[in-house]
Amino acid sequence: MYSRQELYRSLGIEQTVYDFGEQIQRELKPRFEAIDDVAEYNQLKVIRAMQENRVSEACFVSSSGYGYNDLGRDTLEDVYASAFHTESALVRPQIACGTHALAVALAGNLRPGDELLSPVGKPYDTLEEVIGIRPSNGSLAEYGVSYRQVDLNADGSFDYEGIRNALNDKTRLVTIQRSKGYQTRPTLSVARIGELIAFIRSLRPDVICMVDNCYGEFVETLEPTDVGADLIVGSLIKNPGGGLAPIGGYIAGKKEFVENAAYRLTSPGLGKEVGATLGVNQAFYQGFFLAPTVVAGALKGAIFAANIYEKLGFAVVPNSTESRHDIIQAVTFGKPEGVIAFCKGIQAAAPVDSYVSPEPWAMPGYDSEVIMAAGAFVQGSSIELSADGPIKPPYAVYFQGGLTWEHAKFGILMSLQKLKDAQMVTL
Numbered sequence: 001m002y003s004r005q006e007l008y009r010s011l012g013i014e015q016t017v018y019d020f021g022e023q024i025q026r027e028l029k030p031r032f033e034a035i036d037d038v039a040e041y042n043q044l045k046v047i048r049a050m051q052e053n054r055v056s057e058a059c060f061v062s063s064s065g066y067g068y069n070d071l072g073r074d075t076l077e078d079v080y081a082s083a084f085h086t087e088s089a090l091v092r093p094q095i096a097c098g099t100h101a102l103a104v105a106l107a108g109n110l111r112p113g114d115e116l117l118s119p120v121g122k123p124y125d126t127l128e129e130v131i132g133i134r135p136s137n138g139s140l141a142e143y144g145v146s147y148r149q150v151d152l153n154a155d156g157s158f159d160y161e162g163i164r165n166a167l168n169d170k171t172r173l174v175t176i177q178r179s180k181g182y183q184t185r186p187t188l189s190v191a192r193i194g195e196l197i198a199f200i201r202s203l204r205p206d207v208i209c210m211v212d213n214c215y216g217e218f219v220e221t222l223e224p225t226d227v228g229a230d231l232i233v234g235s236l237i238k239n240p241g242g243g244l245a246p247i248g249g250y251i252a253g254k255k256e257f258v259e260n261a262a263y264r265l266t267s268p269g270l271g272k273e274v275g276a277t278l279g280v281n282q283a284f285y286q287g288f289f290l291a292p293t294v295v296a297g298a299l300k301g302a303i304f305a306a307n308i309y310e311k312l313g314f315a316v317v318p319n320s321t322e323s324r325h326d327i328i329q330a331v332t333f334g335k336p337e338g339v340i341a342f343c344k345g346i347q348a349a350a351p352v353d354s355y356v357s358p359e360p361w362a363m364p365g366y367d368s369e370v371i372m373a374a375g376a377f378v379q380g381s382s383i384e385l386s387a388d389g390p391i392k393p394p395y396a397v398y399f400q401g402g403l404t405w406e407h408a409k410f411g412i413l414m415s416l417q418k419l420k421d422a423q424m425v426t427l
């Protein structure tokens with residue numbers, strides 16, 4: 001019978017690394033308790049939504065072909081709508097990823113001559129081509145939808161004057177990205193999103209307020225739809241899929257706007273009526289059920305890492321003490337060796353593909369080499385423990401996820417071990 005320490009040692013974690021982690025973890029007890037409180041609330045919220053909509057075993061039956069009358073699909077959409085307090089939702093395996101969900105929500109609700117406004121600066125990279133900020137085949141720009149952007153102020157606050165000036169008769173939809181993604185601005189809390197929406201509504205009550213909710217679901221007890229958002233959009237291989245959804249995306253909000261998105265996803269006239277679920281319903285339900293606690297584990301991992309690496313002198317965003325509004329953690333190592341060692345540690349701790357060693361690689365769409373670590377059950381799933389970093393200054397690694405806190409902890413200890421082995425840190 002191994003002790004826990006011996007088991008860690010057999011997996012490659014030295015005593016000093018283990019002890020360092022234990023000390024940090026002890027200091028985090030109150031914060032972990034606060035995260036558990038949020039998870040408990042959100043767990044009940046999801047269970048209540050499932051009960052209200054009478055989820056039954058029949059919901060797990062697979063449909064094929066057109067997918068007419070797919071009880072499981074329709075009920076799941078009602079469950080999402082109940083949990084997020086919206087009139088309607090579209091939750092589909094035909095939505096390929098988060099970018100696709102956002103593209104469908106935008107294209108379904110914008111018409112030629114309309115203008116799209118981002119009042120929170122540059123949106124996520126992949127949206128640049130959706131919008132046409134970078135020219136791209138099939139972009140909104142090609143369909144005559146114009147785009148305006150108002151950057152955040154240098155201190156991260158909203159540029160209210162700039163937003164007032166940017167809103168005009170053409171503005172039809174305002175897109176607000178909750179997570180910082182891979183930028184350095186702070187992630188927006190739900191409360192701040194609410195303030196921004198209230199301001200926009202005071203000037204233009206008729207514009208659609210959409211929130212890119214990727215990486216934000218279940219981090220707080222409220223979602224943007226609780227503070228006035230007309231639409232929230234996200235990926236099922238991030239938070240709300242709970243690690244079990246093998247594919248998919250969701251769009252939840254006002255009925256009219258969700259239906260517009262559905263007409264774009266399938267076809268005008270067909271909308272939500274078609275779309276077979278091919279056996280994924282059970283994973284979607286079960287993943288949504290697990291999502292609150294999975295997100296809690298990922299958050300604990302992010303905070304654990306922030307505290308470890310800040311203590312060792314590295315810059316971390318968010319820092320060790322600030323409140324969290326998404327599950328992403330950035331650590332700046334200042335040297336390529338740090339990014340590489342960190343990613344090798346995350347990979348070595350994975351349940352899948354732990355024996356492969358990630359290497360920096362020239363990836364399409366990036367202007368430097370990138371190293372990525374992921375030993376995931378679902379390809380590219382970033383609710384599973386994963387990390388990546390561009391090999392360029394300031395040599396920062398971004399990591400997120402962990403289906404369980406225990407795995408996140410092990411991955412971070414393994415990253416620390418690799419940094420120690422590379423003599424990037426002394427404990």
Ligand SMILES: *Cc1c(COP(=O)(O)O)cnc(C)c1O
Nearest residue numbers: 097098099124179181212214235
């Ligand atoms: C991940 C993400 C997206 C895009 O999702 P994909 O599934 O990678 O296409 C969009 N916005 C934000 C904020 C994200 O984190």
